[in-house]
Amino acid sequence: MIAEQVQADARLLWDYHQMGHAVRPCSVAIGLGSHDLGVADTAVELFKRGLVPVLLFTGATSPTSRGRMPRGEAVHYRERALELGVPSTAVLVEPNARNTGENIRFSRQVLEDAGVTVSSVLLVSKPYEERRAYATACKLWPAVEFVSASTPMTFEQYVDSIQDVHLVIDMLVGALQRLLIYPAQGFMISQSVPPDVMDAYERLCREGFTSRLITADSSTR
Template sequence: MISPQAWADARRLWGYHQMGHTVRPCSVAVGLGSHDLGVADTAVSLYERGMVPLLVFTGANSPTTRERMPRGEAVHYRERAFELGVPSSAVLVEPQARNTGENIRFSRALLEESGVNVSSVLLISKPYEERRAYATARKLWPEVEFVSASTPMTFEEYLDSIGDPRLVIDMLVGALQRLLIYPDQGFMIRQAIPEDVMAAYDRLRGSGFTSRIVPDSAATRP
């Protein structure tokens, strides 16, 4: 049973993880690989709206995607884009990245090798990964402007799409822990975390929502 307090805390983390950026035209869209084909659908929608002339899908496999996406996350994203009518000339694939940092570094290298001039990127991720992806991209590609985007959906809609509320809350907690510890490891920029968000995080960790935290690390206030 998830308590009313835990639900309220989870919603607070959900809201914080989303950047609230206004989507605008950019040089390219980069869709970060995951189990969620909604990332590809959102990328295609933005392409169809004329927000970008080119899509880059990045991602290999992880234990959670290997069975669902045996050809690799980026390849399945590309196939989804083709199904939705995007021409092959508008899609690049980076099939090697296994974490967010590699998503950014390898996509940047691919675009440079392809001769694409990039001044701005629509960075498309799962809804609760917007802030983590943004912080990582700003660290690794500081000269480019990033606009965060994800599939527009409420917390309740996302819960329904996953079907496992406890797992979703665990993922929200894990994503926030990384915002706390990864800047010190040089993986992302540091961002301000409001006190009410930290309090919600602390309560959720204390209540055992910990399956997605990085083990053996001091995930305390910076």
């Protein structure tokens, strides 16, 4: 059972991590690899709405996705898109990225190699990764306009889909830590964090939701 204060703090972080962008037509949709096939489903939905002419899925594997996606996140995303009716000619794959920075850098190279002219990107991620992905992309590819997108759902709905509330809260806390420390390391742009969100983050850390926090010597981005 999760305490009421913990749930309230988690919802604050959940809401903050989402950018609230209105989706619009863009040059491409980039789906950031993870354990969540919902990212691929959302990218396909945007494609079918005519908002993008091409999809690019990026990602190798990680400890949280290896069991579910042994062939790699981007490969499984592509297979999902084809199952949902997207033509193979409209799907590109970048299978090597192992962190958000590599997702952006490697995707940019794949698009250049494919001759895709990019002025804007629908950046599709898990709901709680929207802000982190946006901040990273804006730092590494400043000439492009990014629009954040994810599967519309509440914190409670996402927990129900994952069936592990502790893992979800750990992820929310870890994503916020990166927003706090990575700008100084040159990995992403800086964004303001409201005081109530900071207070919630600190309480959740004290409650032990720290498995996704990184140490000073970690290179994972």
